[in-house]
Amino acid sequence: MTLQIYNTLTQKKEEFEPLDQDEVKLYSCGPTVYDYFHIGNARAFILPDILKRYLEYKGYNVLHVTNFTDVDDKMIKRANEEEIEIEELADRFITAYFEDTERLNIKQADVYPKATEHISDIIELVKKLEDKGYAYEVDGDVFFAVRKFADYGKLSNQELEELTSGSRVEVNDKKEDPLDFVLWKKSKEGEPSWESPWGTGRPGWHIECSAMSMCYLGEEFDFHTGGVDLVFPHHENEIAQNEAGVGSQVVNYWLHNGYINVDGEKMSKSLGNFFTTRDILQDYSAEVLRFFLISKHYRSPINFSDAELDNAAKSLQRLQNTVNKLKDLLDRDRADLKPGNKEELQELEKKIKAKREKFEEAMDDDLNTALAIGALHELAKELNIVVNDADFELNQANIIVLEKAYDTFKELSQQVLGINLETEDDISDNLTSDLIGLLLEVRNKARQNQDWELADQIRDELSELGIILEDTPQGTDWKLE
Ligand SMILES: Nc1ncnc2c1ncn2[C@@H]1O[C@H](COP(=O)(O)OP(=O)(O)OP(=O)(O)O)[C@@H](O)[C@H]1O
Numbered sequence: 001m002t003l004q005i006y007n008t009l010t011q012k013k014e015e016f017e018p019l020d021q022d023e024v025k026l027y028s029c030g031p032t033v034y035d036y037f038h039i040g041n042a043r044a045f046i047l048p049d050i051l052k053r054y055l056e057y058k059g060y061n062v063l064h065v066t067n068f069t070d071v072d073d074k075m076i077k078r079a080n081e082e083e084i085e086i087e088e089l090a091d092r093f094i095t096a097y098f099e100d101t102e103r104l105n106i107k108q109a110d111v112y113p114k115a116t117e118h119i120s121d122i123i124e125l126v127k128k129l130e131d132k133g134y135a136y137e138v139d140g141d142v143f144f145a146v147r148k149f150a151d152y153g154k155l156s157n158q159e160l161e162e163l164t165s166g167s168r169v170e171v172n173d174k175k176e177d178p179l180d181f182v183l184w185k186k187s188k189e190g191e192p193s194w195e196s197p198w199g200t201g202r203p204g205w206h207i208e209c210s211a212m213s214m215c216y217l218g219e220e221f222d223f224h225t226g227g228v229d230l231v232f233p234h235h236e237n238e239i240a241q242n243e244a245g246v247g248s249q250v251v252n253y254w255l256h257n258g259y260i261n262v263d264g265e266k267m268s269k270s271l272g273n274f275f276t277t278r279d280i281l282q283d284y285s286a287e288v289l290r291f292f293l294i295s296k297h298y299r300s301p302i303n304f305s306d307a308e309l310d311n312a313a314k315s316l317q318r319l320q321n322t323v324n325k326l327k328d329l330l331d332r333d334r335a336d337l338k339p340g341n342k343e344e345l346q347e348l349e350k351k352i353k354a355k356r357e358k359f360e361e362a363m364d365d366d367l368n369t370a371l372a373i374g375a376l377h378e379l380a381k382e383l384n385i386v387v388n389d390a391d392f393e394l395n396q397a398n399i400i401v402l403e404k405a406y407d408t409f410k411e412l413s414q415q416v417l418g419i420n421l422e423t424e425d426d427i428s429d430n431l432t433s434d435l436i437g438l439l440l441e442v443r444n445k446a447r448q449n450q451d452w453e454l455a456d457q458i459r460d461e462l463s464e465l466g467i468i469l470e471d472t473p474q475g476t477d478w479k480l481e
């Protein structure tokens with residue numbers, strides 16, 4: 001079976017054909033590191049993770065690059081607000097990114113380039129575009145001349161005229177054409193800046209991804225991922241920069257995940273309707289959150305609500321119950337078991353194989369994790385029928401089949417979906433966070449009463465248990481050391 005993948009560029013599912021059988025190359029737009037990431041962002045980080053895991057399951061090696069946008073308007077604004085250096089802000093949220101992605105069981109990329117560490121590559125690409133006549137400078141700013149690139153609009157499937165009349169292009173007096181976008185920005189007073197042929201300045205956002213992806217993956221690579229909001233203008237502009245610079249197609253498959261919505265609106269920092277991964281992990285286990293995020297096909301929107309998270313928790317719990325039961329049976333002392341008969345669970349054995357195939361079919365069909373989870377539920381159901389039967393007796397022959405079922409669960413859920421089905425019920429996790437919440441309330445009361453000794457005692461003793469408190473203007477947060 002081969003992987004069929006929906007390519008935003010062609011707007012259809014295509015059979016995946018790697019450029020190089022030995023190494024699949026994947027670039028993902030990573031976070032702008034000015035804040036903790038929210039669960040919408042988390043969905044965008046899980047898409048390449050699932051793609052990578054499934055490619056690895058199919059036997060490919062994957063070279064994965066995810067960037068950190070560590071200089072842009074949002075970064076500058078936040079660093080100024082907090083009166084800290086921009087590097088400090090970036091370091092803080094890069095550390096938080098690694099903590100949160102680890103908890104969500106997102107595999108690390110092979111390279112995490114930062115825009116600020118690739119300024120010379122960026123300048124080189126801008127220069128190349130200028131030399132080839134695709135870019136022009138106006139008083140220290142450099143713009144990409146969109147009308148010079150004949151294929152502009154091919155990713156987002158838009159005609160230039162629609163774009164001009166729409167409100168989607170940024171107005172700027174310096175541009176020769178409203179469609180043009182910035183490649184290099186002249187720096188303002190007090191902003192981070194680098195020397196360049198156009199004076200001191202800093203890179204635009206779109207050019208950094210073009211420069212960094214090609215720097216690590218070459219001038220032709222397989223996959224590029226991001227949230228659907230990046231199709232236009234970010235990825236449309238990346239294509240223009242890449243192809244104008246190189247002279248041919250650079251990225252073969254463009255993948256975009258759908259939104260996490262809240263009450264029908266995109267969860268986003270600017271709307272303020274967001275929940276960080278950390279917020280959710282105060283009440284739900286990381287397993288449940290990840291399961292929730294992959295419970296729908298990656299291109300479908302997901303509506304966020306507690307009820308949906310609770311549904312995900314229940315669905316996961318059903319699978320965990322089956323796997324825990326299996327584990328109990330497999331842990332029995334085999335020497336005490338009767339030999340049994342090989343034929344007894346022949347039917348179940350066939351079903352295990354069939355459900356694995358169904359799982360693979362679902363994943364081959366544009367990474368349909370929703371259907372793949374469905375196949376795991378079907379397998380769980382078949383198993384429950386067998387092991388819950390009053391006449392079922394564990395023996396040396398049927399335990400081999402149960403072992404196969406267990407290995408299948410482990411491989412498909414843990415290795416491919418990144419979900420550990422052996423995790424205990426998250427009651428203990430919830431209880432822990434409730435108890436910490438209670439202690440924080442007591443500590444707040446103590447602080448209000450100026451009982452600093454008690455407040456410090458609570459902080460110090462929690463710290464000894466590996467729980468770190470962070471006092472912020474919005475209240476006190478906690479995290480595990
Ligand atoms: N609600 C969402 N659902 C799914 N993916 C999202 C959502 N919001 C952002 N993303 C994706 O998260 C990734 C990280 O983006 P980035 O750090 O630039 O986010 P951001 O622009 O700061 O977030 P926001 O959109 O909330 O302002 C991108 O691939 C983006 O498309």
Ligand SMILES: [Zn+2]
Pocket residue numbers: 028029030209234
């Ligand atoms: Zn990008």
